[in-house]
Amino acid sequence: MARRPIICGNWKMNKSPDEAVAFVRELAPKVQRFENVERVVAPTFLALTGVAEALKGTELKAAAQDGHWATDGAYTSEVSAAMLRPFVSYVIIGHSECRAYLNETDDTVNRKAKAILAGGLRPIIAVGESLAQNEAGETIDFVRSQVSAALEGISASDMANVVIAYEPIWAIGTGRSASGEMADAIIKSALRDTVRALYDDDIADGIRIQYGGSVKPGNMEEFMSQPNIDGALVGGASLQVEDFAGLIEIAARVKGQ
Numbered sequence: 391m392a393r394r395p396i397i398c399g400n401w402k403m404n405k406s407p408d409e410a411v412a413f414v415r416e417l418a419p420k421v422q423r424f425e426n427v428e429r430v431v432a433p434t435f436l437a438l439t440g441v442a443e444a445l446k447g448t449e450l451k452a453a454a455q456d457g458h459w460a461t462d463g464a465y466t467s468e469v470s471a472a473m474l475r476p477f478v479s480y481v482i483i484g485h486s487e488c489r490a491y492l493n494e495t496d497d498t499v500n501r502k503a504k505a506i507l508a509g510g511l512r513p514i515i516a517v518g519e520s521l522a523q524n525e526a527g528e529t530i531d532f533v534r535s536q537v538s539a540a541l542e543g544i545s546a547s548d549m550a551n552v553v554i555a556y557e558p559i560w561a562i563g564t565g566r567s568a569s570g571e572m573a574d575a576i577i578k579s580a581l582r583d584t585v586r587a588l589y590d591d592d593i594a595d596g597i598r599i600q601y602g603g604s605v606k607p608g609n610m611e612e613f614m615s616q617p618n619i620d621g622a623l624v625g626g627a628s629l630q631v632e633d634f635a636g637l638i639e640i641a642a643r644v645k646g647q
């Protein structure tokens with residue numbers, strides 16, 4: 391089954407609203423022609439209104455870096471799917487930085503995923519093991535458990551709107567990426583085959599699964615050449631227009647139908 395690759399730039403706590411708008415104005419025309427790749431940027435919440443305005447008439451989409459499980463109410467600092475809906479297509483949840491610093495758990499990821507889907511948006515669910523878990527040989531079991539927990543109670547029909555990102559924590563922002571083959575093997579057995587066991591072949595073969603962790607122009611081709619990797623969640627290399635446009639171009643070429 392052909393899966394349209396998705397490249398998402400996760401800007402984390404970088405770029406002011408003005409810088410974000412200037413960035414997408416410069417990026418959009420450069421990547422307009424790569425239609426076989428879905429192109430997404432995830433700026434700070436504060437930039438989402440301006441970025442959404444700047445993206446009108448372009449093929450670029452916006453993502454939020456988080457979204458709450460409740461529809462509204464007494465949740466100081468939080469942002470709901472309904473608030474995000476006019477401005478974004480995707481919401482990243484479960485990022486390892488949120489798991490490490492913001493008490494994100496498998497349970498909150500699951501609740502957020504359901505709320506995002508119910509709100510008409512698409513979650514990008516990030517999972518991945520720590521260095522200690524990797525070295526202890528626990529990667530497959532751990533990532534499987536994260537995937538199963540995140541998808542608990544999500545219907546088969548909603549799965550068409552779910553993206554999962556495999557991001558080994560030891561590869562995020564470290565310059566130390568997994569090899570393409572290693573990432574592909576983990577994605578196949580801990581992610582795609584977990585979805586297969588929970589749902590069916592059609593859903594497992596249709597779901598898009600990104601790799602993330604020190605993706606850059608020099609290793610993008612290696613990742614995009616893998617059969618189970620359908621794009622990338624990119625931090626550092628998404629902060630420069632030329633680098634990020636280059637990643638999209640590589641994905642379009644390697645994954646081109």
Ligand code: PGA
Pocket residue numbers: 400557561562563564565602603604605623624625626627
């Ligand atoms: P990185 O970040 O590309 O800078 O390693 C990836 C991510 O955290 O999503």
